[in-house]
Amino acid sequence: MLSHKIRATSTLLLTCVLLGSGCAESAPSINPITDTIQEDSLTTPDPALSTAIALESISPKILTDQNGYRTGASKTVLFINKDLDTSKLPSTFEIRKTADDAVVFTASITWSLDKASDTGECIGSGTFTDYQTDGDYYIYAEGLGDSCSFSIGDGVYDMLYESALRQYYLNRCGVALTQEYAGDDARGICHSDLATYKSDSSKTLDITGGWHLDSNADRDVETGCLIIDNLLLSYEMNPEVFTKDCGIPESGDDVPDVLDEIRYEADWLLKMQDKSTGGVYASALTNAKAGQNLSMAQVIVTDVTPQATISFAATLGWCSYVYGDIDPDFSKKCLEASKKAYEAASSMGALGSYDASFLAAAQLYRLTGDKTYENCLSTYFKSSSFESDFIMNDCIFMGGICYLKTTQPVNRDVCSKIMGALIGEAETISVASKKSDYMISTGSYDDITTILRNMRCLTVTNHIIYSQEYVEIIENHAHFLLGRGPSGANLATDTTEYTYKENGTKTGILYDPILDAEFLILLSAIM
Structure with a gap:
């Protein structure tokens, strides 16, 4: 029998297995983080591994949302x-x-x-x-x-929200994490030296900053862009939720913490752009030798790629829009960088070859109304698979939502198709959820990616046409992920009685940067 009176404490440890689709399909393979006891290392020992209290690894027979x-x-x-x-x-x-x-x-x-x-x-x-x-x-x-x-x-989700957002602070590269803000995850500064080019080791570049995204402390442009895109989508839909501070150094600066955190990654993305060509280097890889402290290892910059360049154009364009009233100078800088990257991607033949070009065109069209970007959108609109792509593909989905929200002239028939696809998918999710024993939209209970993508779709639909029924379905999915699933395990964090650790799952949702961003979308709809 599980004891309801014992809770093991643990740090929120960055353990990432990035599951990519859409924009992230070509991202490098990423392995989960492992524990280490090296001084000043990028991860710290998890107290739950050495606690004297042993949790029983017996699946509960009574399933509740442990949060x-x-x-x-x-x-x-x-x-x-x-x-x-x-x-x-x-x-x-x-x-x-x-x-x-x-x-x-x-x-x-x-x-x-x-x-x-x-x-x-x-x-x-x-x-x-x-x-x-x-x-x-x-x-x-x-x-x-x-x-x-x-x-x-009424505030049961507050601490979960704070923990989900603070994970990005704990992943920051290039700065020391102090105990005041990071607690047991405090560590010294890392990767503060100049990086070397993969193609020419005699050349160096300042690419400090950004988020560590895997067990090797690597940073990746496409993955970072996908995370920012999800966070910006969440913020645009429910900005009032993100007024809550989550305990990062910038808290209290009159800018929502989520935008402060996005800004930290976006500043790194700007460093990854070649200023002469507009192309964007794909990754910053930590080249650690066996047994070497990751914090002190050399960083290698990989070559410019069309995928990274067009993903950068999309995300920096979105940043320009959202930061327009918050920091006009930063917004202008992002817009210029986005347009330059779009031109560079065009010269590489990337437009139409990578779906991020649709999202980039949608964001830049929303910002400028330029016909060049509208023409790129029209090419996608004419595709016979556009509506199915809208549902299945990250970049087409977010680009379509951007098109719906623009104040620029739009094709009303296209808007009707997008809304039809959105509402149709929302109803499919609703029907499936009502038939499910566990009140969720898929019978594949370990497919967290599909569960969160379905809730992203439903959250967006609910933002456009509010439905109390949709809110309850979204909350039921949160209950499932937090302990009301077949295993009874909390699949999001390791801080409750029976979690993914006891269930044999490699990592929790909050410790996977992509899933964490999508989980924040779900939370923003029910807080």
């Missing part, structure tokens, strides 16, 4: 019958306080005895929406035992 439930929101708990005789299944469950085990609420369980669940087990469900007293609780059912503990309160 918690909003006070007035719908609340559902799931029960899995793995070994009880169906005649002995409990008919009720109790909500108990973690502080003193006092029973505060009792409700009935409904069992689906007429069919096997998606996992071949008998699934029960119970609702406790009517219980709206804030506090810390666990659920008990006879024969099934205790659930993991959870909270009820």
Whole structure:
């Protein structure tokens, strides 16, 4: 039985396995981060690995969102019958306080005895929406035992949001992370020396800054651009959510922390652009020797590529738009860099060859209204696969949303097609979620990428045409990821009772930079 009274503390450790699609398809293979005890290293030992408290690696039979439930929101708990005789299944469950085990609420369980669940087990469900007293609780059912503990309160997602956003601060390269802001993840400065070119080791370049994105402390333009794109999309849809500070050095500077963090990566991206040609170097790779501290290793700049260049053009164009009123000088700098990269990508023959050219054209058209960019968009609009590409491809999806939001002249038929595809996919997600035992949009429960992409689609649709039903579906997906899935594990963080670590998963959502950005989109819709 899981103990609801024990919580193991752990640092939020950067452990990344980047799962790319769309814009990130050509990004280099990236391995997860491993623990190290080197002084001033890029990662620190995880206290959970050496704690004297051993968590039982037994999958819970009562599934709750271990993070918690909003006070007035719908609340559902799931029960899995793995070994009880169906005649002995409990008919009720109790909500108990973690502080003193006092029973505060009792409700009935409904069992689906007429069919096997998606996992071949008998699934029960119970609702406790009517219980709206804030506090810390666990659920008990006879024969099934205790659930993991959870909270009820209007701010249950606040700390999760802060942790998700602070991960990017903990990934910063080129600066020391002080204990004041990084806690146990504090470390000294890293990679502050000039980098050398892969094609000519006698030449050097200042490319300090940016985010570490893998276990080798590498930095990658396409991957960084995809992360920024998702963060900017989230900010544009729900800017009011991102007014909360998350405890980084820039907190309190009257600029949302998410934009401060994006700015840190964008400044690095600007350093990766060749000022004479406008082309963009693809990556900054840490060339560490065996046993060498990654912080002190040489950094190598890889060659300019059309993929990195057109991805850069798209993302810097988006930055220019969002920072227009916040920092006009930075916005202008981003626009000039974006246009120069777009021209360089065009000279390389990249336009139309890489889908990031659609997103770049959409952003630059929104900014300038220039016919050149509209012509590039029209080429994509004429494709017979445009609507399916819009749903399946990161860059086409985000470029299409940008086109819907522009104040420049638009093709209304195209806008209708985009909206039709968006609403159609949202309804497909809604129908699938209603049929699912676990209230989510896919039966592939370990496919976190699809789950988060579906929620990105639903969040965008809900932003355009608000639906309380969509909000509940989005929140149900959050519940699934935070412990209400078949394994009962919190798949996002390692700070609750039963997590991905006990479940055998390599890394949590917050410790994968791409998934973390997409998870923030989901959170922004329900906070």
